[in-house]
Amino acid sequence: MNRRIWLFVFVLTAFSLVATGQALAQEPTPGPSLPSDDQVNAVARQLYCPVCENTPLDVCPTQACAEWRSLIREKLAQGWSADQIKTYFAQQYGDRVLAAPPARGLNWLVYVIPPLAFLLGVFLLYRAFKAWRTPQPAQPVPASAAIDPADEDEYEKKIEEELRKL
Amino acid sequence: MPVDSSDALMPDAAAPQAQEDAQLENQTAGQKSRPHWGRILAWLGLAALLGILFWAIWNQQRPPVSVGQPAPDFSLTTFDGNQYRLSDLRGKVVVLNFWASWCKPCEQEAADLEAAWQHYQPSGNVVFLGAAWTDTEKKSLEYMQKFGVTYPNGPDLGTRISQSFRTTGVPETYIIDQNGKLAYIKLSPFQSLEEIRSAIDPILEK
Numbered sequence: 001m002n003r004r005i006w007l008f009v010f011v012l013t014a015f016s017l018v019a020t021g022q023a024l025a026q027e028p029t030p031g032p033s034l035p036s037d038d039q040v041n042a043v044a045r046q047l048y049c050p051v052c053e054n055t056p057l058d059v060c061p062t063q064a065c066a067e068w069r070s071l072i073r074e075k076l077a078q079g080w081s082a083d084q085i086k087t088y089f090a091q092q093y094g095d096r097v098l099a100a101p102p103a104r105g106l107n108w109l110v111y112v113i114p115p116l117a118f119l120l121g122v123f124l125l126y127r128a129f130k131a132w133r134t135p136q137p138a139q140p141v142p143a144s145a146a147i148d149p150a151d152e153d154e155y156e157k158k159i160e161e162e163l164r165k166l
Numbered sequence: 167m168p169v170d171s172s173d174a175l176m177p178d179a180a181a182p183q184a185q186e187d188a189q190l191e192n193q194t195a196g197q198k199s200r201p202h203w204g205r206i207l208a209w210l211g212l213a214a215l216l217g218i219l220f221w222a223i224w225n226q227q228r229p230p231v232s233v234g235q236p237a238p239d240f241s242l243t244t245f246d247g248n249q250y251r252l253s254d255l256r257g258k259v260v261v262l263n264f265w266a267s268w269c270k271p272c273e274q275e276a277a278d279l280e281a282a283w284q285h286y287q288p289s290g291n292v293v294f295l296g297a298a299w300t301d302t303e304k305k306s307l308e309y310m311q312k313f314g315v316t317y318p319n320g321p322d323l324g325t326r327i328s329q330s331f332r333t334t335g336v337p338e339t340y341i342i343d344q345n346g347k348l349a350y351i352k353l354s355p356f357q358s359l360e361e362i363r364s365a366i367d368p369i370l371e372k
Contacts, residue, residue, distance in 0.1 A: 050300040050325065064268040064300065071302050093300050094325040106218065113215070 035076040050093040230332035237342040238330035244320035260342040267309035272337040275355040276313035282362040283317040297322040
């Protein structure tokens with residue numbers, strides 16, 4: 001009987017330990033884990049250094065860029081999305097930190113002109129090819145504008161008369 | 167009455183010819199009077215594009231503000247939330263300093279600028295403003311604490327203030343007189359408190 005009781009206590013203890021362990025394993029991690037360098041660089045490469053022109057933040061070697069990368073890491077750790085971080089950077093440091101200009105104001109031209117120019121080019125080429133293929137019809141000349149053979153003869157006669165006088 | 171033999175002999179042949187001539191003339195006249203809207207629009211578009219292009223180039227090549235010119239108006243919100251607008255500070259000399267925590271030359275003048283602020287603050291005639299250029303707030307505050315900066319400082323949000331002054335880097339200091347005109351420009355760090363005072367005092371004496 002004692003053996004049975006001990007066995008029951010043992011199984012109960014083992015079961016409790018396993019259950020407690022599982023419960024502990026399911027507990028959420030105490031705080032948000034720090035984003036990796038790859039995660040930071042994935043956002044940083046979409047932004048440009050506001051000081052050294054045309055240098056993406058992920059490869060910029062200056063101290064200022066290192067600070068901005070750590071700011072990105074901080075914001076990612078706080079749960080910000082890449083778009084939120086980009087918007088924040090644009091507000092803080094101006095639109096020039098963005099890889100592509102935001103579509104507002106005169107910036108619209110950047111997005112509108114190239115496709116328009118392309119379409120215009122296609123249209124002009126189409127017209128040119130069409131004109132080359134179709135033979136141009138001879139332009140009709142008004143009969144009144146044509147030289148009357150009778151008139152021509154008359155002039156010839158006059159010239160001949162004048163020449164004879166000489 | 168004499169009759170023209172050609173008209174008399176071929177009346178039927180001449181009439182269609184005249185009709186054709188009239189039709190052709192009408193056609194050409196119509197073509198001439200109709201405006202070529204496509205061409206007009208294309209030229210207008212091209213002119214507008216060129217205008218925008220020239221404006222953008224002119225805007226980019228604009229020289230920096232110079233001494234004697236009205237200083238561009240700006241609004242600075244400090245790190246502690248206070249707002250300063252240049253146009254509200256008429257009657258006072260405004261010392262606007264652009265700096266950044268990552269800028270080593272800025273550190274050279276930080277203590278002298280603070281000392282100058284401490285010197286002029288009791289008179290109330292001079293306002294010192296610091297604009298942190300492309301800096302993170304955390305680092306800016308650390309920098310201010312490190313150098314004991316107490317005069318109003320805030321971020322140059324969107325680099326709007328520096329763009330309006332067309333700054334070329336940091337540190338740069340612009341001193342604006344009581345009438346809102348630019349009176350002094352320093353495109354490098356001040357070397358001493360005396361240098362700062364020698365820049366401000368003549369403006370105060372005006």
